[in-house]
Amino acid sequence: MKNFLKDPSKEHLVAAVDLGSNSFRMVIARVIQSPSGTQLQPIDTLRESVRLAAGLNEDKKLDQKSIARGLAAIHRFGDRLKNFDPKQVRAVATNTLRVARNADQFIEEAQKLLGFPIEVIAGREEARLIYIGASHDAPACDGKRFVLDIGGGSTEFIIGEGYEPKMMESLYIGCVSHSQEYFPGGLVDAHSFKQAQLAARREIQVISSQFIKSGWKQSIGSSGTARAIAELIALNGFNGEPHDLPVDDMGGLITRDGLIQLKKALIDAEYVDRCTLLGLKNDRKPVLPGGLAIMLAAFDELGIERMEVTEAALRLGVLYDLIGRSQHHDMRYVTVEQFMQRYAVDRAQAARVSDVALYFLNQFPKPKNEDRKDNLQILSWAAKLHEIGLTITHNGYHKHSAYIATHADMPGFSKLDQARLAALLLGHTGKLGKISVSSTYIDWRMLFSLRLAHVICRRRDDVGIPPISVKEEDNGFIIRVPKEWAKANPLTQFGLEKESADWAKIGRELLIQIF
Structure with missing residues (x-):
């Protein structure tokens, strides 16, 4: 398939869909190539206030109203993305769909309406993508940059240099969940605000020392909560004279004094619905108190005095990561390389198993609706990482390999990527009974190819590709082995x-079959 960025018959467009805990957003951008590098020019954006996190009940299940709101928004996004190539679109989901017990059912229906796969990304992967987006839009900085992103269900803290994140954390505090817990019904008083700030500070204290020790020269607040707070501070003169300059110009500034005045204004109003602050939008009112409490807690715990604001965040990061993959700068390759180094993988053996496994998978015809290239990548990565559990113990090492792949932070990998990878690592040797026959994460041809490669490469020597052919039948597989090869x-x-x-x-x- 042609690289769409190099296909002159297509306009060079890419799209990112961000299914956040508070809002669902989509951005479509034009890819502009120049001798100095690649830039993205947004040409269309959509935002819908879905407040998905507000629909989580005590059993961590999404209620029907929030599901309906979310699917309706996604249906409209899907209509806008008609005729886009799959390589032009990446959709990601964040904290609420990480924790919701019925997330799988929601995502299954959402993918049909959107027309593209939806990746549920881990907290640190979200942080990585946020930093990539913010660093491409924020003012240049000679030194380390700190980025804070307060979402609906989680808050990401990142320190990086240039376009590369160095330190990443994701905490389960967000403007929707915090507002629901500490400001029910929109009631805002001094006591509830103090409790909300203290609760957020307790969470941030866990990571604050390592961040402060690292230090930074520039503080950036990214995305909706930071932008809304900056706009309120600017329009109401909490940083000086009121003004309506765009926040990505002179208005994009949050100060400690501005936050304190904004807090006082909310407490004075008593109920957020009664607040008459200039620029306070109706869809922001229910989540503003929680977001403000988290922002104040971050300023207190991390010793921040002022913070610049950028609208760019996860969505822009997803786009840059997407075009990086199309140009062979896929972060997943870097992650696999780092894991091979960290777990002292026998690289020669990993290469043997990978080559043989890919040889077998390529013998199967390509079924409908399958990204063969993606499957080959996942299978190759599984082959390269199948022995990482050996650093723990030889007995049952495949279980340790799978555990690491399931629970480790793997930049560039979605939750689904990690689940598929872990399933292959768990099943590459030993009894197959431990793999659920109905598992949605298992491609049986991929598992078959990996197991067969593991058997053939057991001697750990360079014998090359074996003269063996494979074929899939209705309920299994056929292996054809030359008699002389089997005898040897x-x-x-x-x-x-x-x-x-x-x-x-x-x-x-x-x-x-021996022939």
């Missing part, structure tokens, strides 16, 4: 026979 490799033949027995235990046939 009795251990491998024994391993293949054992594989056949293992597949039979889960009701799948593996037929070995």
Whole structure:
């Protein structure tokens, strides 16, 4: 398939969809190539206040009203994205869909309406993408930059240099969840505000020392909450003379004094609905007190006095990451390389298993609705990381490999990527019964190819690609092995026979044909 960025028959457009806990947003941008690098020029944006986090009940399930609001917004996004190529679009979901127990059902329906896959990303991956977006839009900085993003259900803290994040944390405090817990019904008084600030400070204290020790020269507040606070401070003169300059110009500034005055204005109004602050939008009112309490807590705990504001954040980061992947700067390759180094992977063996596994997978015809390139990447990464659990113990090492892939921070990988990777690592050896036959994370051809490669490469020597062909049948697989090769490799033949027995235990046939 052609790289869309180099296809002159298409306008160079990319789109990012951000399914946040408070708002759903979409941005479409034009990719502009120049001798100095790549830039993005936004040409269309959509934002809908969905307040998904407000629909989480005590059992951590989304209620039907919030689901309906979310799906209606996504349906409209999908209409705008008609005729876009899958390589032009990336959709990500954040904290609420990380924690909701019925997130899978919501995402399944949402993907149909959007027309593109939706990735649920981990907190630190969200932080990485936020920094990438903010660093491309913020004023230049000679030194370290601190970025704070207060979302609906989580808040991200990042320190980086240039366009590269160095330190990332994500805390489960957000403007929607905090407002619901400490300001029910929109009631804002001195006591509730104090409790909300203290609660946020307790969360931030866990990470504050390492951030303060690192230090930074520039503080940036990104996205909706920071922008809304900056606009209120500017329009109401809490930083001096009132003005209506855009926040990405002189108005984009948050100061400690401005935050304190904004807090006083809310407390004086008693109910946020009664607040008469200039520029306070109706859709921001329900979540402003919680977001402001978190911002004040961050200023207090991290010793911040002033913060510049940028609207660019997760969405812009997703776009730059997307075009980076199309230009072969995929962060996932970097992450796999770092994991191989961290867990002292036998690189020669990893390369052997990867080459053989890909050789087998490529023998299967490409089914409908499958991204073969993505599957080949996931399979290759699984082959390269299948032995990372050996650093813990040899016995059951595949379980440790899978655990690491499931729970580790893996920049560039979505939650689905990590789940698929972990399933392959868990199933690459041993009994297949531990893999759920109905698992949505398992591609049985990929698992078959990896297991077969693991058996064939057991001697850990460079014997090259074996003269073996594979084929998929209705309920299993067929392996065709030359008689002379089988005779020369009795251990491998024994391993293949054992594989056949293992597949039979889960009701799948593996037929070995010697010719």
